[in-house]
Amino acid sequence: xxxxxxxxxxxxxxxxxxxxxxxxxxxxxxxxxxxxxxxxxxxxxxxxxxxxxxxxxxxxxxxxxxxxxxxxxxxxxxxxxxxxxxxxxxxxxxxxxxxxxxxxxxxxxxxxxxxxxxxxxxxxxxxxxxxxxxxxxxxxxxxxxxxxxxxxxxxxxxxxxxxxxxxxxxxxxxxxxxxxxxxxxxxxxxxxxxxxxxxxxxxxxxxxxxxxxxxxxxxxxxxxxxxxxxxxxxxxxxxxxxxxxxxxxxxxxxxxxxxxxxxxxxxxxxxxxxxxxxxxxxxxxxxxxxxxxxxxxxxxxxxxxxxxxxxxxxxxxxxxxxxxxxxxxxxxxxxxxxxxxxxxxxxxxxxxxxxxxxxxxxxxxxxxxxxxxxxxxxxxxxxxxxxxxxxxxxxxxx
Numbered sequence: 001x002x003x004x005x006x007x008x009x010x011x012x013x014x015x016x017x018x019x020x021x022x023x024x025x026x027x028x029x030x031x032x033x034x035x036x037x038x039x040x041x042x043x044x045x046x047x048x049x050x051x052x053x054x055x056x057x058x059x060x061x062x063x064x065x066x067x068x069x070x071x072x073x074x075x076x077x078x079x080x081x082x083x084x085x086x087x088x089x090x091x092x093x094x095x096x097x098x099x100x101x102x103x104x105x106x107x108x109x110x111x112x113x114x115x116x117x118x119x120x121x122x123x124x125x126x127x128x129x130x131x132x133x134x135x136x137x138x139x140x141x142x143x144x145x146x147x148x149x150x151x152x153x154x155x156x157x158x159x160x161x162x163x164x165x166x167x168x169x170x171x172x173x174x175x176x177x178x179x180x181x182x183x184x185x186x187x188x189x190x191x192x193x194x195x196x197x198x199x200x201x202x203x204x205x206x207x208x209x210x211x212x213x214x215x216x217x218x219x220x221x222x223x224x225x226x227x228x229x230x231x232x233x234x235x236x237x238x239x240x241x242x243x244x245x246x247x248x249x250x251x252x253x254x255x256x257x258x259x260x261x262x263x264x265x266x267x268x269x270x271x272x273x274x275x276x277x278x279x280x281x282x283x284x285x286x287x288x289x290x291x292x293x294x295x296x297x298x299x300x301x302x303x304x305x306x307x308x309x310x311x312x313x314x315x316x317x318x319x320x321x322x323x324x325x326x327x328x329x330x331x332x333x334x335x336x337x338x339x340x341x342x343x344x345x346x347x348x349x350x351x352x353x354x355x356x357x358x359x360x361x362x363x364x365x366x367x368x369x370x371x372x373x374x375x376x377x378x379x380x381x382x383x384x385x386x387x388x389x390x391x392x393x394x395x396x397x398x
Contacts, residue, residue, distance in 0.1 A: 037195045046322035054107025055079055055094025058164050062092055062122040065209050073200055075353050079106075084200040086208035088178050090171065094155070095342060107169060107342050109152035113175035114139070114181045115197060121185040122147045124328035130181055131335070132346035135307055135361040136170060137177065137345045138348035141332055149174045149181070150339045151346040160236035168367065170346075171231075174215050176309050200383060215229045219395060221308050225364035226312040240377030241301065242286055288318075290388055295322035297391070299384055316380060318361040318387030323395070325354040333396050341365075341393075347386045351393055358387035 005050045056079045063069045063081045075084035095107040116122060127147065130139040140150040141292055151170050162384050163284030197204040275287035286299040302315040331351050347360045362383060 001132050006355050031317050052348075054104070054155055055097060055108055058160065058167070059094045061093050062168050062171065066164055067171060070209070071210070073205060075200065079267045084205045085175055085212060086179075086196060086205055087115045087182070087197045088175070088199075090174065092167075092171065098342060100154075103156050105154045105156045105342075107152050107154045107344055108149065108163070109339075110167065110171050111140075111342075112171075112175055112178045113151065113186070113198060114178045115146040116182045116185045117338070118195050121187065122181075124332040125338045126185065127332055128328045129167045129336075130184075130361060131350050132352070133308070133361065134177060134348070135173060135310065135363050136346045136366065137174060137360075138238075138335050138339065138345055139181065140336050140345075141320045142336070147181075152339065152344045153346060153348065154342075154344050166366065170230040172211060172218065173363075175212050176215050180308065185212055215309055218363070220362050221365035221368045222307075222311040222313070225368045238288065241380045241384070242274055242277055245286070245288060245299070270383055282349040288315070288384075295320065296389065297321065299387075307361050307362060307363050310365055313361040313363040314380065314386065315359065317357050317384045318384055318391060319352070319355055320391050320395075321355070323356045323391075326351050326394075328348070330398075331356070334397060336396065338390070338393060343389070347383065347390055349390050358390035360387075362396055 002143075003124075032058065041177045059079055059081060063076075065073070067161070069081065069083045073085075074081055078092075079096070080091060082089055082091045084090075090108050090112045091112065092108070097104055097106045099105065114122065122141070124141075127139045131283075134149070137149050139147060141147055150172070152168065153163065273289040278285050282302055282304065284301045284303065286301075288297045288299050292298065296319050299316040300315075300319070303319075305313045305315045307313040328351055331349050334349050335345070338349075347358050349356065349358050351357075352359075360383065365391045367379055
């Protein structure tokens with residue numbers, strides 16, 4: 001959990017925005033007192049009194065308790081908050097509630113702008129490169145040609161207890177990854193931050209919010225995880241992952257894992273068949289045949305990868321070995337369209353040597369609280385299943 005920056009829990013005066021059809025209407029904004037949001041009030045997240053409010057309460061809890069966003073640098077809506085941590089804007093919003101397989105769900109998304117003053121520097125190929133190395137997020141091009149770092153995850157009964165903490169960690173990671181992408185896009189030069197900076201209340205923010213330094217806390221948590229799981233244990237986790245995939249996500253054990261991890265709503269019905277693990281250098285490979293009508297897929301797990309900010313991570317890649325070649329433009333378009341879907345998007349589609357794949361880094365700090373080896377393997381199997389869903393989505397939208 002990100003440590004709190006302030007010792008007191010105090011309500012304040014801020015901007016509550018008029019919301020039209022779920023979006024902030026800046027023209028009708030007015031200043032009104034914010035409702036007191038004490039810790040006791042936020043504990044309603046665990047009581048489940050009104051499923052229709054889970055998304056809104058999750059956003060409020062992340063903004064007020066986890067990130068402790070200042071009213072001066074934020075604008076609030078019914079189910080969303082936009083704030084200015086430094087150069088870039090970040091949106092945290094929840095969808096209107098919907099039902100999937102009898103489960104009440106609200107998809108909570110985080111979007112962070114990539115502030116670059118170099119028009120045309122963020123090409124589809126460059127976005128593909130970013131998505132090949134990002135963690136639990138996707139670089140997405142919006143309709144106005146701007147680029148954001150996007151993560152969206154359904155929140156429901158099984159995961160609402162702990163998802164705010166997980167999403168808050170992701171929000172901090174977004175901030176440093178967005179700035180890193182802006183520097184990369186500047187092609188060896190420092191970005192013109194003054195020209196690229198976003199404004200809130202008519203002025204840019206000169207000093208960064210101190211929550212950005214929480215990335216160091218997450219890095220420390222990852223390093224501690226590395227000390228706990230040495231190389232033989234990481235290999236063991238890879239073997240456990242194969243066992244879980246072979247059983248298929250419709251088994252009781254993996255269904256429980258999927259519910260606890262809560263990265264999606266309903267799981268597809270699968271009849272999984274896997275081959276033996278094989279090794280290519282530090283990468284463990286597995287042939288996976290999830291359904292009769294699906295071509296064989298290749299699952300690659302690289303067990304000790306360095307994330308640029310968070311250190312020790314696991315890279316999971318699911319590749320379609322039979323699909324026709326894809327180009328960067330198609331992949332960028334698919335990721336943009338998936339970002340607007342209610343099922344969530346955090347594992348990007350990418351083109352690797354012309355082959356369509358879904359890939360992501362899972363930093364150790366995001367599984368540091370999972371004590372059981374079997375549960376970590378179950379967590380990774382859920383990542384693999386998410387990759388399968390991404391490939392299936394691309395196949396349906398070619």
